Amino acid sequence: MPLNKLDKSKSLNRKKASPSRRKRRDDPLVWFRPEAKRWYILLSLSMIISILLFPSILTPPKAYKLGDVADRDIKASREFLVENNALTEQDRQEAVRAVLSVYDFDPTATDVVSKIKEAFQAGREYIARSLELSYSFDSGAVTSQKAISDHLEDENAFNSHFFGILNIPYNKKLINIFIRNDFSPEAEKAVIGLVTDLFNSGVVGNKVMLMSQSGKGIILHNIHDGKEDKVLDLERFYDLKTAGEFINERGKVLTRRIKPKELAKMSLELAAALIKPNLTFNKRATALRKEEARKSVKPFYFKVKKGEMLIREGGRITPEHLLKLSEQYKFLKQKEMLGRVPAMAILIAFLLSSMYFVGLFSNKSSGPEVKDLLFNAVTLVLIFLVIIAFNFVAFEVARGFHFFSPKALLFAVPVASGAMLIAIFHGIGVAASFSLIISVLACLVIDGGVEFFVYFFISSLVAAYGVRRYREGAALIKAGLKVSVCNIILALSIEALYGSFFTLEALIAFCSALIGGVLVGVVATGILPLLEMSFSYTTDIKLLELANLDKPLLRELMVQAPGSYHHSVIVSNMVEASARAVNANPVLAKVAAYYHDIGKIKKPLYFIENQRDRENKHEKLAPSMSSLILISHVKDGVELAKKNKLGKEIIDIIRQHHGTSLITFFYEKARKQGEKKGDKYFQVGEEDFRYPGPKPQTKEAGLVMLADVVEAASKTLVDPTPARIQGMVQKIVNKIFSDGQLDECELTLKDLHEIAKSFNKTLSGIFHHRVDYPEPVAKIAPANNRETVGGRKGVPAKEGKNGDTDQLPAGNSRVGKREDTGEVSESLKRLGLS
Structure with missing residues (x-):
């Protein structure tokens, strides 16, 4: 409504x-x-x-080897090109073979010619010194022993110097003939001519290797000007053997021009000794050119169409298949x-x-x-x-x-x-x-x-x-x-x-x-x-297992705190019915209601539903201490739930079922005690008498909070008629709603209406009247001689006043401070009416 x-x-x-x-x-x-x-x-x-x-x-992918048998049909998933490695490699080899070998060529004999001239000039200087020494000996300027000693010393030095310049082995016969002929200019000219002619033609160290390029030619790279020429005629080049033959041929002419004959012969021998290869194979340059030629060859491909069968099941793998x-x-x-x-x-x-x-x-x-x-x-x-x-x-x-x-x-x-x-x-x-x-x-x-x-x-x-x-x-x-x-x-x-x-x-x-x-x-x-x-x-399924009342934790609750156990059972019946009405989980709500007060196991006698006719332990305690004891049952309940592995959902409801509600009875008691002392500056902190929270976060937690307080308050009704139950339920829900305890859960106003109707129906069934029998029946003591504390049947009030905000009687009770202003009494006043 x-x-x-x-x-x-x-x-x-x-x-x-x-x-x-x-x-x-x-x-x-x-x-x-x-x-x-x-x-x-x-x-x-x-x-x-x-x-x-x-x-x-x-x-x-599965690695096939050459000769393996395919275990399934394999088709081309797309159109692609496959490189023909054999054809590509063949073309590359041909390109490599076409590359000409590179030979470095030094066409000039400048270095050798300069050495020949230097050596012959040193020889002439040596002869001049020998003549000067001979004149000194003849004139008596030096003794014969001194002259011989100086001559031998100078001769040894000259020999070393001469052959060192030319970089050839010592030849005593050769040096003696050149000395006797005063290092003839004609001999010097003949040696230079022979060496120059051979170097201009080219002398190679390994002619067999050179001739392997016959028919293809070589690249002649001039190391002086960098010019390169392709040479096909490889016969024109000399090696050391053919160079010697060339010198012998020229010697026939030289022997007629140079006299004596021994000098001509020694000149030819000196020229042959001075011949070195000036045409050398450049291995590195040739390899680089071959690699460039290999890379320049473009691969050969053949096309494979999409869907083309690459290999059939049972077929043998060939190189083409592998490719x-x-x-x-x-x-x-x-x-x-x-x-x-x-x-x-x-x-x-x-x-x-x-x-x-x-x-x-x-x-x-x-x-x-x-x-x-x-x-x-x-x-x-x-x-x-x-x-x-x-x-x-x-x-x-x-x-x-x-x-x-x-x-x-x-x-x-x-x-x-x-x-x-x-x-x-x-x-x-x-x-x-x-x-x-x-x-x-x-x-x-x-x-x-x-x-x-x-x-x-x-x-x-x-x-x-x-x-x-x-x-x-x-x-x-x-x-x-x-x-x-x-x-x-x-x-x-x-x-x-x-x-x-x-x-x-x-x-x-x-x-x-x-x-x-x-x-x-x-x-x-x-x-x-x-x-x-x-x-x-x-x-x-797990919740239904926990709903078994023979569970050790519930049996302990029944033994240690029977009043709290009975209260929890009634609350579970209330929330199960109301959960179906608001589309919440009835199993979760029911099981959470069973366990929501398990924290009272540790201090059961501090809660009125477990005191029976025993003394009230709170009469000897300060209000602040009493409130701490009431608040502690939430923390104790969470610890027991964790210890018994009840699950996060149930633990959260235990923690949230009081929200941040105020323990009104002890708050008012503490405030009145301060006023009686006459301390006008005395103030009671309201936060010290509130539960730590959090507020209910789910529909199920909100249901347990509402049913918990409503069930406790229902015990204060003197004559629990349907009308009084309905009024009590309306006031309790009003109070909890106005206190903001339901702000963080998903219950709507329509849900509160359905919950109130469900509570009315359940409680009316619990407190239904029976017909009077002729026999006298013992009357039950009025229920309003008990008061509620902190949302629980906590402490009997000596003056018959009401408890905290969580439990209210249906009679002339106050609903917190807001009800005095008339704000709450008007809002939600028809809640739960049919």
Whole structure:
């Protein structure tokens, strides 16, 4: 029923930017924020899947050797050119052979001629010194012994100097003849002429090697001017042997011109000794020219058409096959590295973004957590690996049977398992976007068309819908059977579309579709416990296990704090019914209600529902100490929940079920004690009497908070008629709402109305009247002789006044300070009325 009045300053979903949030925006470590981590997961997942789609960039293809037998047909995936290595190498060899050898040529004999002149001039100077020494001896200027000694010393020095200049071995006969003939200018001229003529013609060290280039010629490189000439006539060059023969031929003429005969002979011998090769093979320059010629040859190619059969199964590998296969694999790897993988990663990133935004819209407050995105990513990779493995197996099996195609077996791929897992943990909305992504990726893996996309997508949606109320382990198998029925209809429709409805392949497709649905449930059942344990998720199956009242923790609560136990059971009944009315998880709400007060196990007697007729322990304590004891039961409950591994969802509800509500009884008691002391400056800090929070973040936590306070307050009703119960419920919900405790959860005003109606119905059933029997019945003491403290049945009030803001009687009770102004009494006043 609509609300009459509502303070505009109140809202159930306040989204003000807190200072801490503004601080996070200014944090320089932006790359480590949760928002950044979400995008890291998305990008990393995109790259991983892209690489899995093109695994050849990481794994080398099967290496065939010459003579191997091909294990499958291999076709050209594209049109490409293959280099004809044999023809190319043949052409290169011809180009290398055509390169002429390079010989460095020094056509001048300047250096040798200058040495000859220097040596002959030294000889003439030596003769002059000998004559001068002889004149000195004849005139008596020196003694004979001195003259002989100086002459021998000068002779030895001259011999060394002469042969050192010419760089030839010592020849005593040669030097003596030249000395006797005073180093004749005619002999000097003859030697220079012979040497010059030979050097101008060219003298080579190895003529056999030179003549190997006969018919092709050589390149004659003049080392003085750099000029190069091609020489075909290689006979014109001398080696040391033919140079000697040339000198002997010229000697016949010289012997007639030079006298005496011994001098002519020694001149020819000296000329022969001075001949050195001046035509040398340049190995480095020749090698460089051959390499340039080799590189200048363009490769020869032959074209391979797309779809051309490179090698058939069972065929022997030839060199040509190896060449073609190598070229295809090389191109594919380059193409995948440079083009396909990055492009596919971008496309997949956009697809994954859709799943992120669906999660963002599903969780309006902050978007999906990093853990949720990581869970989705891991699930996607696991299912993707299953698809890849199944695709490989299907093609290997089909290769052994030629009467059907591998496509018929692909109907058994359990693609829908991923959507089933996502639906269990994150709901159908996120599962639908996941179904879209995994269906596209599956089609890329199996190279399927639009018909397979429809097949995988619809079966995934059916699987997700089948586990929308996941309450038992068999639900996965049951959902898998539903997927089987859907798969069969889709598979037969696709076979009819192919025109092969009444064939053996259609029968195989039927069986594959049936098996595929069963595999969906089996795969999901196998992966579910692993994911649940790894990501600390709490499924309804686990919650139902925790709902067993024989659990050790609940039994301890029943023994140590029986009043709190009974209170928790009633609260669980209240929240279970109201959770269904507001589309919350009734199992989670019920189980959380069982455990929300387990912290009272440690100090049970400090809470009124466990005191019975015992003394009130709070009478001897200061209000601040009493409030600390009441507050501590939340912390103790969280520690016990963690110790017993109840799950994050239940632990959060235990922590949030009091929010930041005020323990009004002890707050007022502390304030009055200060006033009685007469200290006008005495002030009580309200924050010291509030629970630390946080406020409820989910519908289930909000339900537990409301039911907890309403159930406790219901015990104060004197005559719990439906009208009084309805008024009490309205005031309690009003108070909690006005205190802002529901600002951070997703409960709407309509939800509060439905919750109040549900509470009214449940409590009316609990406090229903029975007919009076004739026999006298013992009357129960009025309930209003107990007061509530801190949202719990905490301390009996001596003066019969009301407790804290969490529990209010239905009579003339106050609802905090705001009710005194009339603000709350008008707002939500018809809450829960039919």
